[in-house]
Amino acid sequence: MKRLVVAEMTWPEVQRELDHVKVAVVPVGSCEQHGPNTTFTTDTDRAYEFCKLLGDRVGGKILIFPPFGYGISMHHMDFPATVTLRVETMIHALTDIAESIGKHGIKKILYVNGHGGNRFVLDAVVNTLKYEYGIEAYWSSMGTNLSRKQLSKEMDIPDVIGHACELETSQCLYLAPWLVKDTLEAGEIQNDSAYVQRLFKDGNAAWSWRYDVSANGALGDARKATAEIGKTMTDISLEYMERLLDEIIRR
Numbered sequence: 001m002k003r004l005v006v007a008e009m010t011w012p013e014v015q016r017e018l019d020h021v022k023v024a025v026v027p028v029g030s031c032e033q034h035g036p037n038t039t040f041t042t043d044t045d046r047a048y049e050f051c052k053l054l055g056d057r058v059g060g061k062i063l064i065f066p067p068f069g070y071g072i073s074m075h076h077m078d079f080p081a082t083v084t085l086r087v088e089t090m091i092h093a094l095t096d097i098a099e100s101i102g103k104h105g106i107k108k109i110l111y112v113n114g115h116g117g118n119r120f121v122l123d124a125v126v127n128t129l130k131y132e133y134g135i136e137a138y139w140s141s142m143g144t145n146l147s148r149k150q151l152s153k154e155m156d157i158p159d160v161i162g163h164a165c166e167l168e169t170s171q172c173l174y175l176a177p178w179l180v181k182d183t184l185e186a187g188e189i190q191n192d193s194a195y196v197q198r199l200f201k202d203g204n205a206a207w208s209w210r211y212d213v214s215a216n217g218a219l220g221d222a223r224k225a226t227a228e229i230g231k232t233m234t235d236i237s238l239e240y241m242e243r244l245l246d247e248i249i250r251r
Helices: 011-020 042-061 087-102 116-133 144-151 166-175 227-250
Strands: 023-028 062-064 108-113 136-141
Touching: 011 042, 011 062, 023 042, 023 087, 023 227, 042 062, 042 108, 042 166, 042 227, 087 108, 087 116, 108 116, 108 227, 116 136, 136 144, 136 227, 144 166, 144 227, 166 227
Parallel strands: 023 062, 023 108, 108 136
Antiparallel strands: none
16 A cells, blocks of 8 residues: 655645545654664654554555654753753644644544653643644554563563663664664663652652663663564554554544
8 A cells, every 4th residue: 555655745646645534643753862772863763664654554544744853851851962842832833733734634633652751741732632622633652662561471671661772772673773873782770769769659750861760861771672573563563553543533
């Protein structure tokens, strides 16, 4: 099936396909450090390449928009070149994107998120769109959280994982190998910190990733990463996403 990717199309090409498009898909990422292992666009490129593979599977049911490449990364600001948005800025930006798309006749939007720090904002966005704008919106992750349970049956996965670790780096090796450096390092975990010890059971606080989580910015051990693991992760996530899209279209 032919995927529909805005960055690969002209407006007349989009116009010809609009009647068949059921869901707009917007990848969402970040510009933040990923230790010594992968680059600042890890979350953005990974989400975008995943969406393209999804488009290869489902064809013209979805129209894939360019990725939104900045997110909520306050906790990474101790590492140079990280960029973060204010919460309200990101809510407004993603809401504006959805409102614009809706004016072209696509009434359902799915944000595909590559960065865990965006989760609470995406919750706010989809609720704002539904109850203030009447736009049907959804969001989903596309990586570690969808595949960890199944992969844990095949490999030993540490408790503290999910950022520049063996799983995320594996998915990068499969989806976007240009992100991955030749020499990989294990995370330098701040084991004595309240964050790592999960002081809050039902709540949270503002944390510094560098001083409360990992001195080099990474979790897990990226030296164990392989493209094969990344493909397995991605296949699990793609199968889930196909089912989710069917449900979104059916609603």
